[in-house]
Amino acid sequence: MEKSASLLELMKTRRSIRRFKTETVPKEYIDMILEAARWAPSAGNRQPWRFIIVKEANVRRKIGEIYQKIRKAELDRVQKDTPYYKALSERIKADFYKGIFTAAPCSIVVCANKAESFRERTYVLDCAVAIQNMLLMAHSLGLGSTYINFDRPEHQQELKQLKSLLEVPDDIAIQAVLPLGYSDEKPTPPPRKDSHEIVFYEKYRQPKH
Numbered sequence: 287m288e289k290s291a292s293l294l295e296l297m298k299t300r301r302s303i304r305r306f307k308t309e310t311v312p313k314e315y316i317d318m319i320l321e322a323a324r325w326a327p328s329a330g331n332r333q334p335w336r337f338i339i340v341k342e343a344n345v346r347r348k349i350g351e352i353y354q355k356i357r358k359a360e361l362d363r364v365q366k367d368t369p370y371y372k373a374l375s376e377r378i379k380a381d382f383y384k385g386i387f388t389a390a391p392c393s394i395v396v397c398a399n400k401a402e403s404f405r406e407r408t409y410v411l412d413c414a415v416a417i418q419n420m421l422l423m424a425h426s427l428g429l430g431s432t433y434i435n436f437d438r439p440e441h442q443q444e445l446k447q448l449k450s451l452l453e454v455p456d457d458i459a460i461q462a463v464l465p466l467g468y469s470d471e472k473p474t475p476p477p478r479k480d481s482h483e484i485v486f487y488e489k490y491r492q493p494k495h
Contacts, residue, residue, distance in 0.1 A: 296426055301475075303430025304382075306390040306467035315427050316392065319466070322423035328412035329404035335416050338395035338452055343388070345451065349395075349463060350387035352448050353434065356441050357383045386434070390465035394420065395452060398459045410437065413461045420464060430469030436460045 320337060328334065340346055358378050364371045377383060387393055396413050403409035417433050424431045437459065438445065448460060486492050 296422055298475075300421060300425040301430070301469075301473045302432035303467075303469045303471060303473070304386045304432055304465070305469070305471040306386075306430065306465065307470045308389065308391060309468045311392045311429060311466055311468075315424075315429065316394075316466070318427065319394070319420050319423045319429075322419040323416040326412075326416035326419045328415065329408035332402050332404050332408070332412065334399045334402040334409045335413050336397040336399060336458065338397065338454075340393045340395060340452075341391065346387045346390070346393055347384070348451055349393060349448065350384035352444050352451075353387065353436075353463075354378070354381060354384040356438060356444050359441060359444075386432075386465050387463070389470070390467040392466045394464045394466060395460060396462045396464065397454060398461050399457070400459055401457065409459065410461065417462060417464065424464075424466060428468070429466060430471075431464045431466045434463050434465070436462055 316339060320339075323335065323337065324333075326335075340349065357374065361371070361374055361378065364374060396417055398409035398413050400406050400409050403412055421431055421433065436445065436448065445460065448454075449456075449458075452460075454460060482493060485494075487494050
């Protein structure tokens with residue numbers, strides 16, 4: 287029970303970190319995070335994931351610029367008279383999304399080889415499981431990170447720019463980028479739905495008797 291309690295506590299205390307200190311991440315920590323990803327389960331044990339470690343400041347800046355453009359384009363899809371629109375607008379004006387990648391001293395780009403996944407359709411879930419392993423390992427090492435989705439078909443132009451920047455082949459799909467570093471913020475715990483809202487027994491929407 288002690289191990290399971292520690293694991294649950296690790297899961298509960300992990301936060302999505304978007305502000306980072308400039309302190310360098312030790313290589314052995316990055317290696318441990320990648321090893322955690324390597325041992326993630328995948329359908330048929332196909333292991334379709336690929337990882338690119340990005341430390342060069344100029345490349346991280348360009349990734350940030352691409353992400354900033356993606357978020358700016360999404361502003362057109364948000365209802366203007368909402369708190370979310372206001373918050374998103376303010377972050378865009380402040381170059382917040384670009385700053386995530388310029389501040390974090392390292393980023394891990396998660397890619398998928400679709401052809402290697404089970405029946406060429408499980409790569410998204412496979413990579414998601416690997417990402418969860420990476421986020422938990424990073425947290426256990428005292429590092430911060432977050433899962434930033436780059437599987438965005440509606441932003442083909444920006445995705446092409448990112449693939450060109452990282453020399454990712456056409457048959458490889460970028461799934462996410464994980465900025466990695468020592469946290470420079472302390473986010474409050476996000477709300478969670480009560481178990482009775484999400485857990486059913488035997489049939490959908492059937493509560494526990």
